[in-house]
Amino acid sequence: MKLTSFFQIGLAQVLVIALGCGLLVSSQAWPIVLPQTQPQTLPQTQAVPMSNTRQVELIRLVRQDCGSCHGLTLKGGLGPALLPDSLRDVPVENLLAVILHGRPGTAMPAWKRFLSEEEARWIVAQLQKGFPHEKP
Numbered sequence: 001m002k003l004t005s006f007f008q009i010g011l012a013q014v015l016v017i018a019l020g021c022g023l024l025v026s027s028q029a030w031p032i033v034l035p036q037t038q039p040q041t042l043p044q045t046q047a048v049p050m051s052n053t054r055q056v057e058l059i060r061l062v063r064q065d066c067g068s069c070h071g072l073t074l075k076g077g078l079g080p081a082l083l084p085d086s087l088r089d090v091p092v093e094n095l096l097a098v099i100l101h102g103r104p105g106t107a108m109p110a111w112k113r114f115l116s117e118e119e120a121r122w123i124v125a126q127l128q129k130g131f132p133h134e135k136p
C-alpha cells in the first residue's frame with residue numbers, strides 16, 4: 001500500500017515537471033527564432049542597385065528636361081538624337097562626362113548637381129538600350 005501511493009505521487013510530480021519543461025522550451029523558442037530572421041532581410045535591400053521610385057524620377061527627368069532640347073522622342077532637336085543608333089559607337093565615359101559636366105560653349109548644361117555618377121551611368125545604359133517610356 002505504502003509503495004503504490006509513493007509511485008502515484010512520483011508520477012504526478014513527473015507530469016508536473018514535464019509540463020513545466022514544455023512550457024519553458026516553448027516560451028524560449030521565440031527569442032531564439034527572432035534574431036535569426038531579422039539580419040537576413042538587411043543585405044537583400046542593400047543589394048538593390050537603385051530604388052524603383054528613383055528610376056521613375058529619372059525616366060521623367062530625361063523624357064521632360066532632356067527631351068525639351070533633345071526632342072520629346074529623343075530623336076533630336078536643339079541637341080542631337082539620344083537614340084541607341086546615335087549613341088552606340090560613343091564611349092560610355094564620353095557620354096557620362098557630357099551629362100555630368102555639360103559641354104562648355106554649347107547649350108548642353110551640366111547635370112552633376114542633380115545626378116550622381118551612378119544615376120548618370122544608369123541613364124546612359126538606358127539610352128543605349130532604348131530609353132523606357134513614362135508610365136501613366
Ligand code: HEC
Pocket residue numbers: 061062065066067068069070078079080082086087090095098099103106107108109111123
Ligand atoms: C538646354 C538644352 C539641353 C538640355 C536640357 C539637355 N541637353 Fe544634352 N545636349 C544639348 C546640346 C546642344 C548638345 C550638343 C552639344 C555639342 O554641340 O557638342 C547636347 C549633347 C548631349 C550629349 C552628347 C551626345 C553625343 O552624341 O555626343 C548627351 C549624351 C546629352 N546631351 C545628354 C543629355 C541628357 C541625359 C540630358 C538630361 C539630363 C540633356 N542632355 C539635357 C542640349 C541640351
